[in-house]
Each structure stands twice: as C-alpha cells, then as structure tokens.
Amino acid sequence: MARKDKHVSETPATQMLRGAGVxxxxxxxxxxxxxxxxxxxxxxxxxxxxxxxxxxxxxERAQPLIVLMHGDRQVSTKALAREIGCKSVAPCxxxxxxxxxxxxxxxxSPFGLRKAMPVFVEATVLALPRICINGGRRGFLVGLAPQVxxxxxxxxxxxxxxxxxxxxx
Numbered sequence: 001m002a003r004k005d006k007h008v009s010e011t012p013a014t015q016m017l018r019g020a021g022v023x024x025x026x027x028x029x030x031x032x033x034x035x036x037x038x039x040x041x042x043x044x045x046x047x048x049x050x051x052x053x054x055x056x057x058x059x060e061r062a063q064p065l066i067v068l069m070h071g072d073r074q075v076s077t078k079a080l081a082r083e084i085g086c087k088s089v090a091p092c093x094x095x096x097x098x099x100x101x102x103x104x105x106x107x108x109s110p111f112g113l114r115k116a117m118p119v120f121v122e123a124t125v126l127a128l129p130r131i132c133i134n135g136g137r138r139g140f141l142v143g144l145a146p147q148v149x150x151x152x153x154x155x156x157x158x159x160x161x162x163x164x165x166x167x168x169x
Contacts, residue, residue, distance in 0.1 A: 011136030012112025015052035020152055024144040031139030037071025048072040053134040054108045059086040066110050068121040070144040073161040080160035107138040110153055119148050123157035
C-alpha cells in the first residue's frame, strides 16, 4: 500500500478533487519509465485491473479526448470510434497529449486538465468498488470511487476494451 513517509505536493488534480469535496486516498510510488500500470500496481499491492490509465487520444479532426481504461486492457480504437460517432480515433503524440492535458505523459490525470475535453470510460471500470488513477504527477495515484468519474467529469461509459484480465499493456 501507499508509503506514508513520502509527501506529495498538491497537483491540479488533487486541487479539483478537494474543491469538489471528493474523498480520496493518496498512493505515491517510485515511478519507473515505461513501467506503466503493471509497475504501479505491483508497488502498491493492488490488482492491475483496478489501476485506471488516462489516455489522451484524438479523433479524425484532431479534436482531443480522454479515455479511461483498466490497466490490464488495451483500447480498441475502432470500437471506441464507433461508439462515439467518429470515423477514427488514435493516440496523441506525447508532446500533443501534454499540451492538451497540462500533464507529463506518465502523470496524466483526468482531473484538473488544462483544456476541457470529453471523457470516456470503459463501462466495466464503473462496476469496480474502488479504483486507483493518476493524481497528476508521475509516481502518484489517488484511490477513489469510480462513480466520481461520471459525477465530476461527466465521463461517458463506452465498451472498447481489448484483452483479458492478464493482458499486458
């Protein structure tokens, strides 16, 4: 679980959560380049399925959007495009994602974004009792009820997951 000895300073994400009165727990861990959700889940002792990644993508008109997905699953961009009524969806280049979100890749949170973007969440994420999601800094997750994604971000449920429980990201 989270190490209590490591203080994490305020981020735009935690400011937004606190400002909205959302109860959340803080979970710092040692960030590893390209470690992804498998590494954070391992260090925090939680199932990777409950660690939700924040992905900045764009549609065919280069309009940005956020997709929230289980850590152990991939996004089917074809299924996502169909569900949201676009011709195509693709991941943003890291520098484009950073410009849209205001966060470094690896530290992207759906909370406190620089630019308002539509948010889509894999529907099965909402069935979990609790999730861990990036808190706005590399090496920092927050734990909260997944319903916050809908109530605070107006996240729209979609079905676009690829891969089983043990799939690597």
